Amino acid sequence: MTFLHTAVETAPSPLAAERPMVAFEAVTKRFGGADDKSQFTALDGIDLSVARGAITGIIGRSGAGKSTLIRLVNGLEKATSGRVVVDGVEVGALSENGLRDLRRQVGMIFQHFNLLSSRTAFENVALPLEIAGLSAKAIRDKVVPLIDLVGLGDKSDRYPAELSGGQKQRIGIARALATSPKLLLSDEATSALDPETTQSILALLKRINAELGLTVLLITHEMEVVKTIASDVAVIDRGRIVEAGRTFDVFTGAKHETTRSLLSAALGTNLPEWIRSNLKPQPSVGDRVLVRLIFFGSTAFQPLTARLVTELGADVNILAGTIEEIAGEPYGSLVVAYPADPAVTERAARFYAATGLSTEVLGYVA
Numbered sequence: 001m002t003f004l005h006t007a008v009e010t011a012p013s014p015l016a017a018e019r020p021m022v023a024f025e026a027v028t029k030r031f032g033g034a035d036d037k038s039q040f041t042a043l044d045g046i047d048l049s050v051a052r053g054a055i056t057g058i059i060g061r062s063g064a065g066k067s068t069l070i071r072l073v074n075g076l077e078k079a080t081s082g083r084v085v086v087d088g089v090e091v092g093a094l095s096e097n098g099l100r101d102l103r104r105q106v107g108m109i110f111q112h113f114n115l116l117s118s119r120t121a122f123e124n125v126a127l128p129l130e131i132a133g134l135s136a137k138a139i140r141d142k143v144v145p146l147i148d149l150v151g152l153g154d155k156s157d158r159y160p161a162e163l164s165g166g167q168k169q170r171i172g173i174a175r176a177l178a179t180s181p182k183l184l185l186s187d188e189a190t191s192a193l194d195p196e197t198t199q200s201i202l203a204l205l206k207r208i209n210a211e212l213g214l215t216v217l218l219i220t221h222e223m224e225v226v227k228t229i230a231s232d233v234a235v236i237d238r239g240r241i242v243e244a245g246r247t248f249d250v251f252t253g254a255k256h257e258t259t260r261s262l263l264s265a266a267l268g269t270n271l272p273e274w275i276r277s278n279l280k281p282q283p284s285v286g287d288r289v290l291v292r293l294i295f296f297g298s299t300a301f302q303p304l305t306a307r308l309v310t311e312l313g314a315d316v317n318i319l320a321g322t323i324e325e326i327a328g329e330p331y332g333s334l335v336v337a338y339p340a341d342p343a344v345t346e347r348a349a350r351f352y353a354a355t356g357l358s359t360e361v362l363g364y365v366a
């Protein structure tokens with residue numbers, strides 16, 4: 001039974017709306033020879049759900065297994081064990097015909113756009129429809145609105161060489177949408193673009209997600225991308241998911257060391273070098289303690305810094321600070337220093353407990 005037939009023949013389950021768009025169930029992927037020694041485990045026991053209608057980001061360092069994971073979704077790779085299920089259909093069990101149907105329902109965009117240089121923008125977007133055997137009129141009716149949707153109505157007849165990187169990616173997105181997929185896979189789609197163009201492409205993806213209800217699964221090494229666009233995130237490290245959940249929760253409460261180090265640059269929480277090089281793990285008499293205050297949720301909107309100075313009854317220096325937005329929610333980080341003497345420390349602890357401020361002692365300076 002093919003993917004398409006399954007969708008058509010099976011009565012819609014009342015649970016279908018709740019069903020994840022993609023489910024990885026104990027997925028392992030090994031590359032290499034038949035014997036254990038020559039095999040390389042790229043993915044190791046992946047359990048992950050990609051929510052319907054959401055934008056989910058997968059972040060990890062180079063070689064962590066991101067591309068392998070995404071290639072399992074459209075059947076470009078096959079799991080060694082476990083199941084990859086797309087909208088209720090197990091990818092590994094599909095026939096060649098079934099895979100072809102699946103790929104019509106799963107669009108993909110790429111880092112280097114993968115446009116055909118000998119075809120105009122219009123002809124690139126039309127390609128999947130030509131392959132599907134649509135008439136010239138049906139193709140035009142589909143392609144023209146798509147090129148308008150991505151904001152390039154006046155560039156239809158241009159060749160890729162005449163388009164900027166951002167424009168090429170817009171055409172790549174239009175092409176991915178041509179077969180009206182229910183899932184869009186994005187493989188480092190903004191990695192070759194400058195920051196401003198990246199933001200415009202992310203805004204377009206967000207709009208498409210909201211307007212078309214399209215589920216988006218993206219892999220990226222750019223934390224900024226996840227922070228800006230993804231409601232959910234999974235962190236992958238050496239073939240394993242080490243953390244997953246709502247982006248805001250994972251970013252603000254990162255538990256795993258990999259997540260913390262991947263996030264520190266994106267959140268601006270790295271300490272300036274002149275502070276870091278002077279930090280001591282233990283205080284001496286007369287030292288000052290460095291504390292990072294984290295503001296989010298209700299604390300983001302309160303004038304807590306002014307109150308901290310009053311409550312401590314001591315000099316407070318502000319050494320570093322940022323205010324960010326993570327998945328649409330405010331998040332602030334402020335590094336302050338004040339005398340490390342017991343009375344001040346106790347008043348500070350009481351203040352933090354009363355206000356619900358999250359804090360982290362970074363160390364001590366003379």
Ligand SMILES: Nc1ncnc2c1ncn2[C@@H]1O[C@H](COP(=O)(O)OP(=O)(O)OP(=O)(O)O)[C@@H](O)[C@H]1O
Binds near residue numbers: 064065066067069
């Ligand atoms: N066809 C293959 N044969 C053997 N090893 C492979 C193959 N494809 C990937 N790997 C290995 O699996 C691991 C994961 O690769 P993958 O490309 O999924 O990582 P990634 O997180 O996408 O990295 P990058 O961001 O650098 O693309 C790497 O160590 C890679 O060398």
